Amino acid sequence: QKEVEQDPGPLSVPEGAIVSLNCTYSNSAFQYFMWYRQYSRKGPELLMYTYSSGNKEDGRFTAQVDKSSKYISLFIRDSQPSDSATYLCAMGRGAQKLVFGQGTRLTINP
Amino acid sequence: GAVVSQHPSWVICKSGTSVKIECRSLDFQATTMFWYRQFPKQSLMLMATSNEGSKATYEQGVEKDKFLINHASLTLSTLTVTSAHPEDSSFYICSVPRGSQETQYFGPGTRLLVL
Numbered sequence: 001q002k003e004v005e006q007d008p009g010p011l012s013v014p015e016g017a018i019v020s021l022n023c024t025y026s027n028s029a030f031q032y033f034m035w036y037r038q039y040s041r042k043g044p045e046l047l048m049y050t051y052s053s054g055n056k057e058d059g060r061f062t063a064q065v066d067k068s069s070k071y072i073s074l075f076i077r078d079s080q081p082s083d084s085a086t087y088l089c090a091m092g093r094g095a096q097k098l099v100f101g102q103g104t105r106l107t108i109n110p
Numbered sequence: 111g112a113v114v115s116q117h118p119s120w121v122i123c124k125s126g127t128s129v130k131i132e133c134r135s136l137d138f139q140a141t142t143m144f145w146y147r148q149f150p151k152q153s154l155m156l157m158a159t160s161n162e163g164s165k166a167t168y169e170q171g172v173e174k175d176k177f178l179i180n181h182a183s184l185t186l187s188t189l190t191v192t193s194a195h196p197e198d199s200s201f202y203i204c205s206v207p208r209g210s211q212e213t214q215y216f217g218p219g220t221r222l223l224v225l
Contacts, residue, residue, distance in 0.1 A: 008151070034213060043114075043203050043216035044154070088153060097144075098214060100153045 002081065003027050006089055006101030013110050019076040023089035023101045026070065030091040030099075033065050038086045044094065047087075050091045079108045113137045114206050116217035123194055124225055131189045131220045133160075133204030139184035140206045144214065145177075148201040160187040160204075194224040 006023045013019055021035075032051055036044035050056045050072075056063045062075040072091075076083055087108040089101040117132045135141055141162045145220040158179055159167040166179035178190040191198055201221050205214040 006153075024181045032213075040220065041201075041219070043116075043219045046215060047214060049213050097156065097159070099186075105151075 001026055003099050004089065004091060004101045007104055008102045010105040010107060012107040012109060013079060015079060015108055016083060017079050017108075019079050019083070019106060019108075020104070021074040021076075021087050021089075021104050023072050023091075024070055025072075025091055025099075027091075027093070027099075028067070028070065029093040032092040033063070033072050034090040034092075034098070035061075035063055036088040036090060036100075038088060040085075044088055081108045081110050084108050113208070114204065114217040115214050116220050117224060118220060120221040120223075121219060122223045122225065125195055126193055129191045129194055129222060131191075131202055131204075131222075133187045133189070133206075133217055135185045135206045138206075140187075141184065142207055143181065143187040144205045144207075145179065145187075145189050145207065146203045148203060148219075154168070154203065157189075160189075191222065194222070196224045198222065199224045 004025045035048040037047050038044040050063050050065050053065045053067045059076045064073040084107045086103040086105050088103045090098045092098045113136050115134045123129050123201045139162040143160040145157045147157050148154050156169050157172045160179045162181040167172045176192055181187045203218050203219040208215050
């Protein structure tokens with residue numbers, strides 16, 4: 001079993017839809033949770049960072065962490081074609097090392 | 111603006127040659143940098159942790175004699191792929207911890223093609 005599981009998709013939704021992306025994990029020691037966006041042939045870009053459980057909102061993006069269920073989510077409201085990318089969840093337990101999910105390829109159709 | 115740069119952005123080389131990739135932290139000093147490899151449609155795999163002033167720490171299965179890492183200063187780490195082979199063709203990305211150091215900022219990546 002992988003430490004972090006993420007559905008690779010692809011996921012295709014119409015413009016304006018709400019997008020839900022998810023990851024599950026098995027290691028209860030993870031305390032830091034991140035979402036990265038990666039455009040084709042580019043390095044990942046940090047979108048959201050959350051410590052421990054709870055919600056965090058930034059513009060159209062909301063990150064949720066449920067440590068009891070070992071489940072994290074990223075919601076994108078009013079999705080735009082420019083949101084089309086691969087979204088990677090990442091987790092850490094200190095000491096800086098991160099474990100990444102496989103990434104979900106998302107396409108927003110105009 | 112970018113906080114981490116990489117050079118070159120892409121490189122094509124012949125099998126058996128060595129290739130050096132630079133990673134620079136532009137806005138801040140970094141005693142630690144990370145090197146990842148990403149194959150098409152796959153996630154990032156951590157190769158090694160680059161430590162300024164000491165030896166790099168390699169992940170299991172990564173050959174330290176093939177992937178040489180030098181953390182020359184607090185803003186520069188280099189990855190040298192020695193005697194490159196076609197199976198080394200991949201997207202190599204570095205990252206720099208920032209702030210609380212539980213987040214990482216990534217460079218734009220270097221695409222390596224070995225013929």
